[in-house]
Amino acid sequence: MTDDEARLHELGYAQELERSMSPFSNFAVSFTIICILSGCMTLYGFGMNTGGPAVMVWGWPIVGVLTLTVGLGMAEVCSSYPTAGGLYYWAAKLAKSRGPAWAWFTGWFNFLGQVAVTAGIDFGLAQFLNAFLDLQFGFTATPGHTVLLFGITLLVHALLNVRGVRLVALLNNISVWWQVIGVAVVVLALVVFPSHHQSAGFVFGHFVNNTGWGSSLYVSLLGLLLAQYTLTGFDASAHMTEETHDAARSGPRGIVNSILVSLVAGWVLLIGVTFAIQSYDGALGSSTGVPPVQIFLDALGDTGGKLLLLIVIGAQFFCGM
Template identity: 75%
Template sequence: MDVSDQQTGQPDEDSARLHALGYAQELKRTMSAFSNFAVSFTIISILSGCLTLYGFGMKTGGPAAMIWGWPLVGLFVVLVGLGMAEVCSSYPTAGGLYYWAAKLATRNGPAWSWFTGWFNLIGQIAVTAGIDFGAALFLNAFLDLQWGFSATPGHTILLLAIILVVHGVLNTFGVRVVAVLNSVSVWWHLVGVLVIVGVLVFVPAKHQEASFVFGSFVNQTGWGSAPYVFLLGLLLAQYTLTGYDASAHMTEETKNAAKAGPRGIINSILVSLVAGWILLIGLTFAIQDYDGAVNSATGVPPAQIFIDATGAVTGKFLLLICIGAQLFCGMASVTANSRMIYAFARDGAIPGSKIWHNINKRTQTPTNAVWLVSCVRNS
């Protein structure tokens, strides 16, 4: 495809820059800076990562590890994000990390690029599967509470398959639909956190003491080393604060990409850090029965905390807010993952590259890559 603007016939700055980096403009460049930020913010998804692993955190260090581990991990994530944003401003391509590795390596660039690309690809597929599996767990818990659709492994896998198909269909319709949904997702997450924390502050008859929230260390792992268990507890923050490289993967579809991409990376991290810490503190203060939540029959400790603190009706309402956010998160993760596959295939680095690099002529999106992501995650 020509790098010229369709209306003026003159090269636009984004397409010209992409052409200088060695690629033609094939994807539709319609995303705004806010939409670019929204993709990364949605993939980080504090209502997905924080709550999916909250039960894990309750066993591996408890409140102290979760509350203090969040800003500790966040500090290092900000440093990594700043470095990535700097490189993204120079190389705004959908390939992201693997392309940067090739350009920045002093020697053996192709080898570093290949290894980086495959680690990135495998990691994205795994984390996207984890996101939708978490959404299936929470959805199964809600269906069990509301209609008795028991929270069994078989039912959870069935829901996972349905969610994957829905996300594949949504991403097939094109970048405009995804951009709109991601923009909605930003406000869903922010307002959702305010609603959840607000309800947990004002509705429960009692709350935990501050000494419990900020100083209680719980070890139910079987390991005797407290420092080691604390490090395990950091996984909650580490799992949540990932995926911000999505802003880089979406740069070929973003206007003013050299600025919007880096800003999307940094802003998504900073907003998530603040909102996520508020969520963790609010949820931990509202715990009524610690052991009861850990061993909840729903298999989802946050759902049990909601119900114990606010009652069945309000608790299920809060659970629905979380499920909506997790579904948004999975959809955005498919989007970013498919763009990385598209770029990697464009450079001939994966089997069947010609198939996965193919662009849908109607939507100008990598539809084949979208369905590859959806199918591989379900397997």
């Protein structure tokens, strides 16, 4: 009996799932679900209206540090209870009374969150994919076409997931390098090639309120949703512990490291994209309906813009796994 199996026996149940995931694969699951290229780009247009550059750029590290404190707490619990049940199992064990009730509510809220975030990721993918198909093949970016692509994307991801954890782990491993290299390529291209860049004062201090609300504080809080939406899903490392080697260490490290890497890389991405804005109003009024796409096109032209768009689409595809 391995140490992992022995720990599960101590907690009261037998090993049932195959431990085929490495510590890196466990980290990759959470990092892929966070997916900065998906979350940051999908809600970038939302952020442009709710606080603009100032809230997007400064809101990211603020939310990131607060998220890290949550992740550290979850990692501590995960090290003691490295089970596939994750959060709902922890709730049952840690509750002073009515453990089953707390586990029931925790499990269902967690499930609803997983369904919602998968739908959000794949809908963002459908929007960006429709924008590319419109630019490349004239497949007009209409709501109907976006919903059609959304349905196809959900079906493809479902078929891939039922193939088993080995395939998912492989795709998640690829996703890590796709995102890290992708962020580097996107930022480097937006730094080197555009003939014009915004000033540091604009990137770090320009506030925009296109919401109709008069309270700047309230609008700023709305703008934080970009970071809050993106920096989620890191509990996936806990759910995969029963399929991971050295789970009591790999799970907690997967949670914390996925947040740390996303925090740094996501901030670099947001700053790079914001510096490259050529026309703020033009990006918001883009015919594709996706402001980051217009930013890519304005900064790099059709060919360069489409290449960066494909990098984002690839990241979103992996993220929806």
